[in-house]
């Protein structure tokens with residue numbers, strides 16, 4: 637009679653009940669979730685999917701496929717730094733397009749290691765630090781994964797550049813801080829006979845390489861020839877196919893050796909590049925497909941990613957600039 641009340645005081649009813657089998661299982665799952673939340677810090681940010689994974693077979697349950705609304709906030713953050721006063725895309729937007737490739741192409745694929753593994757400080761990634769530093773606070777404040785943010789930012793940037801296509805943007809990748817070797821990145825000094833096998837080794841055809849290199853439509857080189865900072869076509873703020881025409885004709889402000897070689901030395905890339913020079917729509921379609929493929933490189937659960945394309949900009953027109961909150965119209 638005396639012992640019972642003491643026990644009741646010392647061991648709250650909730651704790652006693654926790655010894656039932658189902659509750660222990662549930663507790664273990666919660667602990668696993670917490671640990672998972674630390675190790676793969678961003679895994680929980682695509683809604684309830686994290687628990688779905690732990691609880692057994694993944695079925696297309698209700699809610700699977702819905703983009704967490706935090707990506708709307710991420711999109712607004714990115715618009716503030718990607719859309720310039722002139723309605724064109726900014727240097728940070730151009731950096732974001734490059735960053736997506738730099739995260740996905742080397743090493744294990746699109747895993748955020750460009751930032752989390754500090755790859756961006758390697759000389760092969762020179763030019764990347766400003767966008768890497770700009771994305772860090774967004775990932776931290778919005779609590780989204782780096783691998784996802786890098787890919788979403790690239791899709792956002794392409795859509796923000798006038799004439800850029802809307803590339804489907806999915807989220808749910810797993811982050812890694814294991815740095816990929818910088819030596820796996822192509823350089824602007826390589827020629828077609830080196831670059832084509834390099835891309836084929838990663839599963840990308842010469843035609844896909846020809847489509848991807850068109851990202852240089854929004855490129856301004858600063859490091860290959862620092863004395864001659866210059867764009868790779870005359871309209872670096874637009875996602876147009878002028879890059880192909882000017883690279884082929886040799887009248888771009890600055891053309892990388894690699895791009896000149898791809899445009900002239902090997903018909904497997906030169907042919908498609910001529911085709912893209914003749915067709916903005918043809919290039920948009922090929923670029924979109926190749927970027928989606930790139931954005932899934934090394935991703936182990938592509939079928940479980942959720943589509944967040946709805947939060948990408950609708951396309952850039954001068955009215956978008958006027959519609960932006962005044963404080964967001966920061967010229968970068």
Ligand SMILES: *[C@@H]1O[C@H](CO)[C@@H](O)[C@H](O)[C@H]1NC(C)=O
Nearest residue numbers: 825826827828829830897901
């Ligand atoms: C491409 O570059 C490699 C290495 O510098 C060189 O051996 C090869 O001859 C070049 N090929 C062409 C077609 O220029």
